[in-house]
Structures are given as C-alpha cells and as structure tokens.
Amino acid sequence: MRLHVDQRHERVLELVRERGSLRVAELASELGVSAVTLRRDVEALAAQGRVQRLHGAVVWPGDTTTEVRERPSGAEGAVIGMIVPTTNYIFADIVRGAREAVAAQGGRLVLGVSGYVDTEDSVQADHLLSGGAEGLLVAPSWFGGVPENGQEKWLLEHDVPAVLVERLAQPGNPAAVLDRVRTDRAHGAAVAVGHFANLGHRRITAVLQEGPHANQITAGYLAAVQALGLDVDRTAAPTVREHGDYEASVDYLVDAVKKRGVTAALVHSDEDAIVLVPRLQACGIRVPDDLALIAYEDEVAGLSDVPLTAVAPPTRSVGELAAKLLLERLAERRSGQQPGPRQHLDLLPELRVRSSCGGESIAE
Incomplete structure (x- = not known):
C-alpha cells in the first residue's frame, strides 16, 4: 500500500533517526518510491530543519556520521x-x-x-x-x-x-x-566543402540522413558554399532523405551528375555512402572518376571497396x-x-x- 506523503515523511524521519544517515537511493528503495519523489520529501523535511541533506545522503540534524565525514571531497567513487x-x-x-x-x-x-x-x-x-x-x-x-x-x-x-x-x-x-559537449558538425561539413573546392570542384551537393545532425551539417555546407564563392545557381542544394531510402538517394545523385554537372557529393553517413557506391556504378557513375565522395562519420569509411574520405567526429x-x-x-x-x-x-x-x-x- 502506498503511503500518504505525511506518513512517508514520518517514516523517513524514523529511519534517519535510527541509523544516523542514509543514502537517498537506499531510502527510496526501502519506501518503494522513485528517487525523484524521495528527493522532494527530503527537500521538504530539510527546509523544515528536521533533516540535513549532504551530497546524496540524508543525515539527522547535528549528526556527523562516519559515512558522511569520510566521503571523498572530489568525485572519486561516483x-x-x-x-x-x-x-x-x-x-x-x-x-x-x-x-x-x-x-x-x-x-x-x-x-x-x-x-x-x-x-x-x-x-x-x-x-x-x-x-x-x-x-x-x-x-x-x-x-x-x-x-x-x-x-x-x-x-x-x-x-x-x-x-x-x-x-x-x-x-x-x-x-x-545545462552543460554540454558535442561535435561541431557544421564545421566538419565546411571542411569537406573546402576540400572539394581545393580539388577544383565547383558543383557540389550533399545527401543527408534525417535526424539529429542534419540541420547542423546542412548549415555548415551552405555557409561554406557561400564563403568560398561557389556558384549557388549551379550548385545542387543538399537533400535530406530517410535513413535507408537508397533508391531516392541514387536517383538524386544520378540526376545531379548527368543533368546539373555535379562532380562532388558529401554523404551522411559513411554506411550510406558505402551502399551508394556500387549502385551509382551500376548507373554508369564511377567514384571518384565521375563523382568525388566524402562521407560524414568515419565508422567504417576506410573499409569501403573504394576507401572513403570521411569527416571524423572526435x-x-x-x-x-x-x-x-x-x-x-x-x-x-x-x-x-x-x-x-x-x-x-x-x-x-x-x-x-x-x-x-x-x-x-x-x-x-
């Protein structure tokens, strides 16, 4: 039977008084509630001065137990x-x-x-x-x-x-x-476009997967095209496809090469790029002779029959x-x-x- 909040508070006080200190996770497990619920209970009791809260532990007021006193001051054992x-x-x-x-x-x-x-x-x-x-x-x-x-x-x-x-x-x-750590995927796309441009390519496109990274890669691609002075009217815009829709990607690239003179493409991901290479060849488009490719991600790019140049996130x-x-x-x-x-x-x-x-x- 689930305890009423007041009953739960009394049970928390009883357990902490008996044992001096308890971990929040231990209390939550013993009372059969989520850690989120238990933390709210502890916050309420601490605000009333009935318990002390110390770094994930609940302590009886004024008690400096061995467990709490000996906890490392850094993050060791976290x-x-x-x-x-x-x-x-x-x-x-x-x-x-x-x-x-x-x-x-x-x-x-x-x-x-x-x-x-x-x-x-x-x-x-x-x-x-x-x-x-x-x-x-x-x-x-x-x-x-x-x-x-x-x-x-x-x-x-x-x-x-x-x-x-x-x-x-x-x-x-x-x-x-919130703190965050991520790959600057826009920068990676810009580096890829710059590499194509250094090789002399002026008509470039991109084929990208739908998902969390498509917007960043697209933004970097477009920014680099503009910064390098590529002719936007003659450069195919990037296309975003559902993962696994290889036929649409092949159709798009074949059309870009044969009808718009595209000579280079950025493909996300490297797995997709590996799938596309033989399909393009079956349509008469050879990599890199007719179409230079750079894959985005470098999980398996080097294992392709034609080893793929790739943008490698750290x-x-x-x-x-x-x-x-x-x-x-x-x-x-x-x-x-x-x-x-x-x-x-x-x-x-x-x-x-x-x-x-x-x-x-x-x-x-």
Missing part, C-alpha cells in the same frame, strides 16, 4: 548514469570514452538506452537515479537534435548535475543553461570530456563549492583523406 539512444554507430565510442574517464577516477558508469523513443529518456533517468546515480550524461532522443514542445522538461526536474552529449538546447530554451573525446565535466560538477557539490560557469564545448572533427575524392583538378 556513480554516473548515461542515457544514449543506441549503443551503435558513434555512440559506441562516446560511451567508451565516458566509461574510461569515470573509471579513471574510481567511479562507475551505468548505462540506459532509449531506442530513440523520447518518452523513454525520463524512464531511463528515473531508473538510473533510483539505483544511486549521482549525475547524468544524456543524449536525448530529440529527433532534430534540439528539444521541441517541452521535451526538455523532465531533464530539468532532477536535482542532479546533467551534461548534454551530442545535443543542444536553443538559446531561450530552459535547457540551454567521438571518444566527446564522451571523455562530457564525463570529466560531470565529475567536476559532482566534486563541486561534494565540497560545497560554488559551481563554476556552465560550459558549452564544441569539438572540431577532422577530415581523413582517402581514395574517394581523387586528386586531379576539375576543369571549370
């Missing part, structure tokens, strides 16, 4: 929750980088996977926090990479530090105050730096320090040049 939409593609390396950074400080990373279902993000968060996670690394399932229609609300309801990973909240959105570094930033926030909390300025870190991808671009200049 339990970090991480929520990702998948453990495939770029997230495999991101998770690996985060796990290694947490382990290096004696902590433990606990993983939750949302499967790109936005309502699952909050479910995973509640589960991780009730299990003792003290902070969250989160790559929310925001389809466009940014929150819409209040998708960020759950993230702001938890009284734990959180760092966005490969996501951002627009200026003015409440979640814009995935492991994204996970590592996000974890280190979160650990710093936890250390500040434990030591009672005033939190430092929130940070928005954009990491630059690199271009890894292989065979798919060729090297000869293209005539005007």
Whole structure:
C-alpha cells in the first residue's frame, strides 16, 4: 500500500533517526518510491530543519556520521548514469570514452538506452537515479537534435548535475543553461566543402540522413558554399532523405551528375555512402572518376571497396570530456563549492583523406 506523503515523511524521519544517515537511493528503495519523489520529501523535511541533506545522503540534524565525514571531497567513487539512444554507430565510442574517464577516477558508469523513443529518456533517468546515480550524461532522443514542445522538461526536474552529449538546447530554451559537449558538425561539413573546392570542384551537393545532425551539417555546407564563392545557381542544394531510402538517394545523385554537372557529393553517413557506391556504378557513375565522395562519420569509411574520405567526429573525446565535466560538477557539490560557469564545448572533427575524392583538378 502506498503511503500518504505525511506518513512517508514520518517514516523517513524514523529511519534517519535510527541509523544516523542514509543514502537517498537506499531510502527510496526501502519506501518503494522513485528517487525523484524521495528527493522532494527530503527537500521538504530539510527546509523544515528536521533533516540535513549532504551530497546524496540524508543525515539527522547535528549528526556527523562516519559515512558522511569520510566521503571523498572530489568525485572519486561516483556513480554516473548515461542515457544514449543506441549503443551503435558513434555512440559506441562516446560511451567508451565516458566509461574510461569515470573509471579513471574510481567511479562507475551505468548505462540506459532509449531506442530513440523520447518518452523513454525520463524512464531511463528515473531508473538510473533510483539505483544511486549521482549525475547524468544524456543524449536525448530529440529527433532534430534540439528539444521541441517541452521535451526538455523532465531533464530539468532532477536535482542532479546533467551534461548534454551530442545535443543542444536553443538559446531561450530552459535547457540551454545545462552543460554540454558535442561535435561541431557544421564545421566538419565546411571542411569537406573546402576540400572539394581545393580539388577544383565547383558543383557540389550533399545527401543527408534525417535526424539529429542534419540541420547542423546542412548549415555548415551552405555557409561554406557561400564563403568560398561557389556558384549557388549551379550548385545542387543538399537533400535530406530517410535513413535507408537508397533508391531516392541514387536517383538524386544520378540526376545531379548527368543533368546539373555535379562532380562532388558529401554523404551522411559513411554506411550510406558505402551502399551508394556500387549502385551509382551500376548507373554508369564511377567514384571518384565521375563523382568525388566524402562521407560524414568515419565508422567504417576506410573499409569501403573504394576507401572513403570521411569527416571524423572526435567521438571518444566527446564522451571523455562530457564525463570529466560531470565529475567536476559532482566534486563541486561534494565540497560545497560554488559551481563554476556552465560550459558549452564544441569539438572540431577532422577530415581523413582517402581514395574517394581523387586528386586531379576539375576543369571549370
């Protein structure tokens, strides 16, 4: 039977009085409520001066228990929750980088996977926090990479530090105050366009997957086309396709090459680019002879029959730096320090040049 809030408060007081101090996660489990609910109870009791709250523990007023006194002042031994939409593609390396950074400080990373279902993000968060996670690394399932229609609300309801990973909240959105670490994908697209231009290509296009990164890549592509003075009227605009719609992508590229004189294309992702190469060849378009290709992402680009030049996001570094930033926030909390300025870190991808671009200049 679920206890009324007043009964729950009395039970919290009884348990803390008996034991001197308890972890919030332990209390939540013992009372059969979520960690979020228990934290609200503790906040209410602390505001009345009936308990003390110390870095994830609940303490009887005036009690300095051994457990609390001996807690490390840094973030050593921290339990970090991480929520990702998948453990495939770029997230495999991101998770690996985060796990290694947490382990290096004696902590433990606990993983939750949302499967790109936005309502699952909050479910995973509640589960991780009730299990003792003290902070969250989160790559929310925001389809466009940014929150819409209040998708960020759950993230702001938890009284734990959180760092966005490969996501951002627009200026003015409440979640814009959160720390974040991500790849500057617009920069990567601009580098790709610049490489094409250096090889002499003037008519360039892009074929992109729908999803969290399409807007950034498109923005970088268009900005570079304009900055380099490419003839926009003769340059095919980028097209965004559903993942797996290879026939539409092939039709688009064949038309761009044969009818508009396009000689180079940026393709997101490298998996899609590998699928497209033989299909283009079957249509009489050879890579790189007739069409130079750069893939966005470098998970498997080098394994293609024609090794693909690729924009490579610093995935492991994204996970590592996000974890280190979160650990710093936890250390500040434990030591009672005033939190430092929130940070928005954009990491630059690199271009890894292989065979798919060729090297000869293209005539005007």
